[in-house]
Amino acid sequence: MAGKAATGHHIRLISSYWCRHAVRSGSGLVYLMIALVFGLTVAHILIMPVEQFMIQQKQKTGETDPEAITRMIVGVGRPIAQWVLGLKSMEEIAQQGMMQPPPMGAGTQARTELEDNGIYDPWTSFLLEDKPALLSAILLVLLFGMPFVISFLAFNQVSGDVQTRGLRYLLPRTERRSIFFGRFLGVALFSTLVMAFIVATIVLYLGMKLRIYPAGALMVWAVQGFLALAILMLPYIAVCSFVSASVDSPFLSLILAKLIIAGVLLIAMIGSLAWKPAEYLLYLLPWGWQNHLLHPAPGHWLGAGLACLAYTGVLLALGYVRFARRDL
Amino acid sequence: MNEEQRPGGLTALAVINFVFSGWGLLGLLGMVAVFAFIGQIPTDEMDETKRAQLEAFQNMGVSTLVMIVALSILSNILLLVSGIGYLKQKKIMGRMVGNAYAIFGIVSSIASGLMFGAEMGGGFNIGTMIGLIYPVVTLILLNTTFVDDFTN
Numbered sequence: 001m002a003g004k005a006a007t008g009h010h011i012r013l014i015s016s017y018w019c020r021h022a023v024r025s026g027s028g029l030v031y032l033m034i035a036l037v038f039g040l041t042v043a044h045i046l047i048m049p050v051e052q053f054m055i056q057q058k059q060k061t062g063e064t065d066p067e068a069i070t071r072m073i074v075g076v077g078r079p080i081a082q083w084v085l086g087l088k089s090m091e092e093i094a095q096q097g098m099m100q101p102p103p104m105g106a107g108t109q110a111r112t113e114l115e116d117n118g119i120y121d122p123w124t125s126f127l128l129e130d131k132p133a134l135l136s137a138i139l140l141v142l143l144f145g146m147p148f149v150i151s152f153l154a155f156n157q158v159s160g161d162v163q164t165r166g167l168r169y170l171l172p173r174t175e176r177r178s179i180f181f182g183r184f185l186g187v188a189l190f191s192t193l194v195m196a197f198i199v200a201t202i203v204l205y206l207g208m209k210l211r212i213y214p215a216g217a218l219m220v221w222a223v224q225g226f227l228a229l230a231i232l233m234l235p236y237i238a239v240c241s242f243v244s245a246s247v248d249s250p251f252l253s254l255i256l257a258k259l260i261i262a263g264v265l266l267i268a269m270i271g272s273l274a275w276k277p278a279e280y281l282l283y284l285l286p287w288g289w290q291n292h293l294l295h296p297a298p299g300h301w302l303g304a305g306l307a308c309l310a311y312t313g314v315l316l317a318l319g320y321v322r323f324a325r326r327d328l
Numbered sequence: 329m330n331e332e333q334r335p336g337g338l339t340a341l342a343v344i345n346f347v348f349s350g351w352g353l354l355g356l357l358g359m360v361a362v363f364a365f366i367g368q369i370p371t372d373e374m375d376e377t378k379r380a381q382l383e384a385f386q387n388m389g390v391s392t393l394v395m396i397v398a399l400s401i402l403s404n405i406l407l408l409v410s411g412i413g414y415l416k417q418k419k420i421m422g423r424m425v426g427n428a429y430a431i432f433g434i435v436s437s438i439a440s441g442l443m444f445g446a447e448m449g450g451g452f453n454i455g456t457m458i459g460l461i462y463p464v465v466t467l468i469l470l471n472t473t474f475v476d477d478f479t480n
Contacts, residue, residue: 023337023469023473024335024336024337024473024474025335025336025337026335026336026337026339026340027336028337029337029340029341029344029465029469030340030344032465033344033461033462033465036461036465037458037461040454040457040458040461041458043454044453044454044455044458047453047454048453048454048455051453201457202454205454205457209452209453
């Protein structure tokens with residue numbers, strides 16, 4: 001029992017040290033810059049047309065109409081969301097055309113009829129009408145993009161110290177598992193803090209500057225979106241842990257982590273054009289599940305969350321087995 | 329202290345400075361080129377918003393343009409000099425010039441937001457916040473994380 005307590009204490013110590021010194025080591029700084037610029041640029045690209053629409057509206061009528069703005073966002077966003085979520089192909093969306101959404105506040109019967117006709121679906125209606133649509137759109141892009149960014153933070157968990165033989169000075173004082181899992185938790189903690197900052201900045205801007213959504217709805221959806229992002233990062237950090245534990249060079253670790261994370265997606269997408277079942281390669285990583293973290297049905301988002309944790313567990317176990325046996 | 333003891337973060341900060349300085353220089357050349365031909369761009373088929381944007385730029389005085397170019401050059405010089413200072417871990421060239429860049433960057437971002445109208449990309453928006461990220465991060469890091477690393 002004393003051994004387990006010591007391991008837990010060491011893991012906490014190593015993770016907090018890693019998190020505090022991530023910026024000093026360089027990888028944390030590069031990740032911080034890329035994540036902040038990416039997150040806020042995505043928000044800027046999506047919010048800017050809405051702001052211009054609001055300015056035009058104010059010039060014409062002297063005031064802004066939040067309902068008309070929301071209707072415009074839903075009308076433009078629906079086909080894009082349907083394509084992003086994989087609910088409709090480009091051809092189906094082109095056939096459907098730019099459908100106008102039902103009037104805001106339309107009865108559930110009207111919406112159900114439209115859903116039965118295949119024009120509207122519960123998932124996009126949930127994201128665009130039940131929840132603040134702009135925030136949903138930003139969260140969807142962040143869910144897609146952040147896995148590409150995370151390797152800038154997580155690539156050098158142990159490989160750099162293996163290369164310089166620095167771990168040899170640490171091993172007399174602690175165990176390999178404390179180093180491996182402590183650093184994984186440090187990366188996860190740092191990434192979670194950055195995600196929280198990005199989501200909080202975007203929500204504050206939407207709430208205080210745009211003022212087209214109720215503050216309560218924004219806050220609740222922001223917390224859900226932040227949790228989705230935080231959980232989604234875990235398996236991708238675990239990929240980097242596995243790679244970092246397997247190679248001696250930090251640069252090679254970064255390249256391999258990028259190739260694996262992006263390669264699975266690319267091979268599945270390109271391969272499915274030639275051979276349809278190749279799309280199942282997406283499930284080698286959470287690519288195939290991750291949008292379900294923003295699904296209205298608890299079974300879906302809970303399942304996706306558990307799947308992310310399962311991927312994390314498997315990848316960490318593989319990484320630890322490699323790290324425990326290798327020459328340091 | 330020799331360069332072997334320079335933290336990786338400081339090297340990263342220097343590289344980012346050089347990259348931003350290069351981008352800034354390219355942006356400056358692009359801006360000058362756009363202004364050279366701005367009067368020849370036809371506005372007949374543009375929508376109201378784009379026309380308003382273009383007219384706002386066309387009506388901008390030469391003195392304003394000269395001021396923007398001068399401030400951009402100053403910002404790029406501060407970035408370049410402080411980047412070299414970070415690599416050499418110099419107190420004045422690195423920490424002080426880096427702080428000067430950060431304060432200059434924050435003030436110029438806020439000032440451009442206040443001076444130019446929304447149609448010219450001014451006003452307070454997320455773009456302003458993106459412009460503030462690097463100066464704010466620089467200011468914080470130079471005075472906390474890397475405060476003891478400028479020893480030359």
